[in-house]
Amino acid sequence: MASFRRYLANDSISGKLLTLLISVTVSLVLIACGALTITTYLISKEYNITQPLHQIEALFGNPVLITYLLESPETSKPFLANLSSLTSLQSLNILDANKTSLLSYQNTESQPELSTEQSQLAVYLPQKKQTVTLVLAAKPSLSNVLVLAIHIAILAIIATAGLICILAIRRVKHIIIHPILHLIEQAHTISDYDNYNVRATKFNNDEIGILATSFNKMLNKVQARDQQLINAKDQAEKASQQAQTLALETQRTNKKLALEVQVRTHIEQKLTDLKKYLSDIIDSMPSALIAIEQSQHIQQWNKQASTLFGITESDACGKSVYGVITCLKKHQDTISKALALNQAQTIEKVAIKHPSQEVHYFDIVVYPLTYSASANNSSKKGAVIRLDDITQRLFIEEAIVQNEKMISVGGLAAGMAHEINNPLGGIVHNAQNIQRRLSPSLIKNQELAARLHIDIQSLNQYLEERGISRFLNNIQDAGQRASKIVNNMLQFSRRSNRVLQPTQLNTLITRTLEIAHSDLAIKQSIELNTIKIRTYFDPLLDKVPCISNEIEQVLLNLIKNAAYAIHQRSSPLTEGLINIKTERKEQQALIIVEDNGVGMTADVRTRIFEPFFTTKEVGSGTGLGLSVSYFIITNNHKGQMQVRSTPTEGTRFTISLPLAASIAA
Ligand SMILES: Nc1ncnc2c1ncn2[C@@H]1O[C@H](COP(=O)(O)OP(=O)(O)O)[C@@H](O)[C@H]1O
Ligand SMILES: [Mg+2]
Structure with a gap:
């Protein structure tokens, strides 16, 4: 059973279905047959269906019964009478060994049948010790028909069941197995061919x-x-x-x-080099260059700007230009205008104090950055401010003007001096003669007075008392002063034929200072400690070709003027100071005389070398000191004389003498 189940489990679906169908069909057939048999039996029983012969045979084949029946007809008679109920039994005969009937029964109630069934059964009777033959005749039993009918019915059932089964199998095949096989086939196609x-x-x-x-x-x-x-x-x-x-x-x-x-690294390197190169170019410019942004904050600041303002680039960059260069504040409008109009603007001659406290003059040009402006990149808009130190140029211009002026005015003065010199000489000479000829000490005067009966003593007394002698002295003094002036004036035309002598400047200055000390005003000032004179000599400076007494005269002039300017200070807070320095600068020997006196206004400064220009009261200054000094330096020594002066702060004269030896003056 288990192996059948295993077989069934492993069998194909069609096999299983087939088995199932067959099993069901067989079971149904069996059930149908069983039911048929039972029904037939019940029906035959119900309707007294005749017993088959062998059943009757079994019933009557009993030796005891036969012995009883054979005893006497009386005993057998009631029994036989009851046999009529056995409808299927037609006759019963018991024969002895000689075939003689011992008992015979004929069922009269039984319908005669076309065919009868007969059986003979030998039965040994132990009581009689003989063997008898039981001959039975019975109708062909209905059960046989029934059995036949049943057989036919069973066959029909089997046939019908088989047919139904075949049909069912076909149907099942058609509606179940075929679709399943189709599915399996499709599944195979898919799995085998990936289709x-x-x-x-x-x-x-x-x-x-x-x-x-x-x-x-x-x-x-x-x-x-x-x-x-x-x-x-x-x-x-x-x-x-x-x-x-x-x-x-x-x-x-x-x-x-x-x-x-x-490439970029290379370019970057090149750019860095270029930047450095440009910075170098910008730094090596003599001008101070300051790049500002649109917001007027400093973006770049070159070396000259650092030197000029004493502020490093890192300190200046990023700050407002007006915060760093305060003097530009008053020119803010001009700078803004340059940025707004995109046009260069110039501010001329702006005075800026150097970190060394010297005042320098600058021309300032504001150049807007045109490229950035045209690129419409406002963040890159800005300007470059160029500051050119024009101090030196101004001096040179001033010197040129001065020179021109000195040549013309000097010539004029010299001409005048010549003209004045002779009449002046006459005046002085004649005044001298008057004084001499009035003198009582001269014998010639005494003789003439005696001859004319004049008391020369009384005459002198008269002249004295009338002030004529004083007048004559005044004429004499004025004449001498005038001749001094004239002599000075004559210096403008005099061509000195003296050769420049190599002279130790330091010694010369020391000697001049000694002479200056004898000057009354200077002497007093020094003694009263109101003026201090300091000297700084350059040890590198050797002998300088010059005419020593002329340089002495120039120095004396400068020292006197400086002392005067110091005295002119209204409320001096510091002591008066005159510095005298010598310095070798390339092929020049510099003598610098500076003071902290009242200084000069620009108007005065441009005129000081003019002959007769003085700011002093009439009588106390001739206005010739500086013009003569200038003439001595420029004409006789082929040098230069410059002045720098700031009102209230002081003045500095710089004399430069060429060091080239033996220059004929
Ligand atoms: N050191 C100085 N400080 C200020 N002013 C000066 C100085 N030296 C010269 N000056 C001015 O120059 C003028 C001309 O000087 P100078 O030619 O020496 O003539 P003077 O001394 O007779 O006036 C002076 O009157 C003075 O105004
Ligand atoms: Mg003077």
Whole structure:
């Protein structure tokens, strides 16, 4: 049974169905046959269906019964009378060994039958110790017909069942097995050939049909998935190809980038060099250059600007230009105008105090950055402020003007001096003669007075008392002063033929200072400690070709003027100071005389070298000191004389003498 079950479990569905159908059919047939037999039996029983012969035989074959029946007719008679109920029994005969009837019974109630069944049964009777033969005749029993009918019915049932089974099998095959096999076949096609295009046919709307639909749906999904997978694979392949291409491109780009980096590094280096070079150029400019942004904050600040304002680039950058250069505040409008109109603006002659406290003059030009402005990049808009120190140029210009003036005025003065010299000489000479000829000490005067009877003493007394002698003295003094002036004036035209002698400037200055000490005003000032004179001699300065007494005269002039200027200070807070320095500068020997006196206004400064220009009261200054000094330096020594002066702060005279030896004056 177990092996059958195993076989059944492993059998194909069609096999299983076949087995099931056959089993069901056989069971149904058996049940039907059983039911038929039972029904037949019950029916035969109900309707007294005749017993078959062998049953009667078994009933009467009993030796005891036979012995009893054979005892006497009386005993057998009631028994036999009751046999009529056995409708199927037609006759009963008991024969002895000689075939003689011992008992005979004929069923009269029994319908005669066309055919009868006969049986003979030998029965040994132990009581009689003889063997008798029981001969029975019975109707052909109805049960046989019934059995035949049953057999026919069974056969019909089997045949019908077989037919039904065949039909069922065919139907089952058609509606179950065929779709299942179809499904299996499709599944095989799919699994063996990976062909997802096949679809299961839906034969019926049963579970297999649903299964086919689901199978198809699943296939659709699988196919879609497969397609997706294929697509994904394609995409992945494409992506991989792209990745490869990209990798190649990246490699190429990397190479390019590396090259670009190299080039950029190179360019950067070049730019750095260029920047440095430009900074060098900007720094080496003699002008102070300051780049400002639109907001007027400093962006760049060159070396000259650092020197000029004493502020480093890092300190200046990023700050407002007006905060760093306060003197530009009053020119803010001009700078803003340059930025607004995009036009260069110039501010001339701006005085700026140097960190060394010297005042320098500057021309300031504001150049707007035209490129950045045109590029419309307001963040890059700005300007460059150029400050040119024009102090030296101004001095030179002043010196040129001065020179021109000195040449013309000097010539004029010299001419005048010549003209005045003779009449002046006459005046002085004649005054001298008058004094001499009035003198009582001269014998010639005494003789003439005696001859004319004049008391020369009385005459002198008269002259004295009338003040004529004083007048004469005044004429004498004025004449001498005038002749001094004239002599000075004559210096303008005099061509000195004296050769310049190499002279130790330091010694010369020391000697001049000694002479200056004898000057009354200076002497007093020094003694009263109101003026201090300091000297700074350059040890590198050797002998300088010059005419020593002329240089002495110049120095004396300068010291006297300085002392005067110091005295002119209204409320001096510091002591008066005169510094005298010597310095060697290239092929020049410099003598610097500076004081902290009242200083000069620009008007005065431009005129000081003019002959007769003086700010002193009439009588106390001739106005010739500086003009003569200038003439001595420029004409006789081929040097230069410059002045720098700031009102209330002081004055500095700088004399430069060429060191080239033996210059003929
Ligand atoms: N050191 C000085 N400080 C200020 N002013 C000076 C100085 N030296 C010269 N001056 C001015 O120059 C003028 C001309 O000087 P100078 O030619 O020596 O003539 P004087 O001394 O007779 O006036 C002076 O009157 C004075 O105004
Ligand atoms: Mg003077």
